[in-house]
Amino acid sequence: MVNEINRREFLKLAGIGGVGVVFASALPGMAHAATQDDFYFVQMSDPHWGFEGPPNPDAKGTLKKAVAAVNSLDYQPDFIMFTGDLTHTTDNPMERRKRMAEFREIVSELKARTVRFMPGEHDASLDNGKAFKEFFGSTNYTFDHKGVHFIVVDNVSDPRALIGDEQLAWLAADLRQQKKDAPIVVFTHRPLFDLAPQWDWATRDGAKAVDLLMPYQNVTVFYGHIHQEHHHMTGHIAHHAAKGLMFPLPVAGSQPNRTPLPWNPAEPYKGLGFRGVNAEIKEAEYKLTEYPVVKKG
Amino acid sequence: MKLNAKAMRIAAVAAVLGLGSTGAYLVAESAQPKEKVIKITATRFNYTPGEVTLKKGVPVILEFRTLDVIMGFNLPDFGVRADIVPGKVTRLRLVPNKTGTFVFLCDIFCGTGHEEMNGKIIVVD
Secondary structure (H helix, E strand, O other): OEEEOOHHHOEEEEEOOOOOEEEEEOOOOHHHOOOOOOEEEEEEOOOOEOOOOOOOOOOOOHHHHHHHHHHOOOOOOOEEEEEOOOEOOOOOHHHHHHHHHHHHHHHOOOOOOOEEEEOOHHHHOOOOOHHHHHHHOOOOEEEEEOOEEEEEOOOOOEOOOEOOHHHHHHHHHHHHOOOOOOEEEEEOOOOOOOOEHHHOEOOOOHHHHHHHHOOOOEEEEEEOOOOOOEEEEEOOEEEEEOOEOOOOOOOOOOOOOOOOOOOOOOOOOOOEOOEEEEEOOOOOOOOOOOOOOOOOO | OOOOHHHHHHHHHHHHHOOHHHOEEEEOOOOOOOOEEEEEEEEOOEEEOOEEEEEOOOOEEEEEEEOOOOEEEEEHHHOEEEEEOOOOOEEEEEOOOOOEEEEEEOOOOOOOOHHHOEEEEEEEO
8 A cells, every 4th residue: 555644744844054954754663673772864865966057056066065064963973875876977987987086075075974875877877886886885785773774775777777686685685684673774766666657766676675675564765866855655664755966856747857947046955955864762652551459250 | 270370479479478458568579560550769868759649549569769779668657668679679569548648758777868768649539
């Protein structure tokens, strides 16, 4: 069953000025986490370094402003996750690597001690992730942090928008190591569900990944690709798309083509931002049982 | 009764793909279709023609070629897609069962203009 989420039910908004906007979201299942520590991470997405055009007259400055905005947060996140399209696509392999080197240099200014990366189709679909791997390592991996299991799924290195059977088998094997109530976070670039296939906002075999995740009670997916905030449920699994850091895209179906929304000089950087995710330990829950003074026969 | 080998081959392809209910299926390259054939050429980053008008209920064969890299043809509203491979002809039989304007797009990332590579199928009564 597929439901739209009322975002007020689970998000609280904290504006931080400048280019950034932080959304704090509690992860389901944190009460089961092995390590009972709250933590906080930041999702940054779709900086498209190398893009030039009217949708962003400050194309060379926006990422730097975003880095400064993250660095100015009251508390630095435990880690930062870039969910793809670090660079804007180019047919020239040399230029692709130049853009990746420049991007890496800019984000090296982030104060957070741990910064993780995954590719988008602009980074990886023309060379099956070769350049990305040279600069940032594997395109799919897992890590654990304070009791939460994180899984990075690559749905872009195959230009057909496929995760592929080999990676799905890897995902299944990894999930078999997890308890059914373990808190699990999945990062992808494209949505795993058919958000708007007419605009290529889908993963061709994404339903297979969702099927693998479905037996687990506490799964949350964070993704990019669509350059706007969006929240969706497939069954009990929440999917949260992040804003981009170069140009916003329209709501699916709101205009004939998926061309970027125009830059508004009256509201520069509108529609751009990043996301903070606060993994909160739930308040103590009390299960109540009422007893009579005398048991009935 | 002697069955036509080509007809059997087409039926077999449709059966394997399980696409009968969508009104569309891939047709073997060697088949000689009797339906109207509409040739569509894919180049980075256009389809030519980019707009095709069809009649509801009238079957057609969409015949694709690519002049450069591998491309995709995806018509989500009819639940059909195909790879368009360099050096090969891809045929897709379509029986449009609803009227309207429907977007088709390249769903294999092919470069800088990939996101603008799409077209329309207009189905009329």
